[in-house]
Amino acid sequence: MTYCVGLRLDDGLVLLSDTRTNAGLDNISTYKKMFTFEAPGERIITILTAGSLSVTQTAMLRLEEAIDDPEADESTSILKAKTMLKVAEIVGNALAEVSSDISGKLKRMEQNSASASLILAGQRKGGDQRLFLIYPEGNFIEATDDTPFLQIGEHKYGKPILDRVIRPETSLEDGQKAALLSMDSTLRSNLSVGMPLDLMVIRRDGLCVSQSRRIEPMDEGFMAMSSAWSGALRDAFTRIKL
């Protein structure tokens, strides 16, 4: 499994993904699930992936091929598409096509179908920052001021802290903190989500990656934060009256 979360805050986008991939429980690997497509000053697009690795890898490769294709135009290259909505459509179509191709092959072998879902975040020059959740079938929903965060994968363990904390006016620093604590709860409760983590911040109107950080299993900052949070929760728990 996977846990990825994206926040669309007034000051920018915060994106966090884990890296654990497993085929069964006895075959665990580390794969980056955060993919960035950037034309600094023009547009920045980041995609987080959850689901069948063969589907997400192939979909990302097709998007890259379309970008590199000298004949690519605004209907096929996500770096040329006129709006973020168009980008979401191109990504959704790529995902649905790959998923249907691979599921067709699996079906002929009488295997279950393979699917994946994506978080798409970004901004183009002249447009506003946007955050989408793209479903396996290629359709999508967008984050709004009422619902400023989107999650894919193993999303339930980490939702309570986001429900309590995340508002559009939340600062980028608090957004990162909440995303990391949401991941921390998920890591503790579900073995199929694992370190290292990839954390990215895209400031509004920056049109480039503002901050990008790989958090390794022994990262001192993350460990300190995680244990401070545990301690604070235990203290709070002790103080609450039944």
Added chain:
Amino acid sequence: MTYCVGLRLDDGLVLLSDTRTNAGLDNISTYKKMFTFEAPGERIITILTAGSLSVTQTAMLRLEEAIDDPEADESTSILKAKTMLKVAEIVGNALAEVSSDISGKLKRMEQNSASASLILAGQRKGGDQRLFLIYPEGNFIEATDDTPFLQIGEHKYGKPILDRVIRPETSLEDGQKAALLSMDSTLRSNLSVGMPLDLMVIRRDGLCVSQSRRIEPMDEGFMAMSSAWSGALRDAFTRIKL
């Protein structure tokens, strides 16, 4: 959906269930999901239910019928069974039979099958207190000192707080607090789990219901606890450094 949790602490058993039942999203009702079978001083058995209401109601009725049957013996009545393990087997068999009967009917109508899972808690005179999770197929697992709590239904939102707090030596008061906060997180994040709540405490070796409380939606104690917890979480979040 449903959320039920049972804790097996050194000092006793703590049980908590919600009461929301829905057939689709537009047909919501309130049903008690906590069933107690008691012979004070001899044995106390409480069952929490999650899943298809027609399955759980029928299974509970069959267990009651078997108790009332004057010819019932230790192999059919959970109040006569020699051990809690035997009780778990009787309950598991009842659940599996009902589930298979109903699923057979549904299948003839080309409907999806119906299933349910249960938490079984209790103690008999001369035995130790025990806590089981009974699967739809009738097989079961038992809580141990390493894993002193069991959950059924919508269990993920409320697991992080239990993972952090619940140990066998946790007091009954702290156990109730943790169960209620676990439910509070679930209520906030999932509409299909709803008030009122049923909370029960069975002291070790008490062989009777030590405490039983229906918590209504406007219960002042629960509301105060829930808002104190929200405040404490926000404070803790503010103090944590990124």
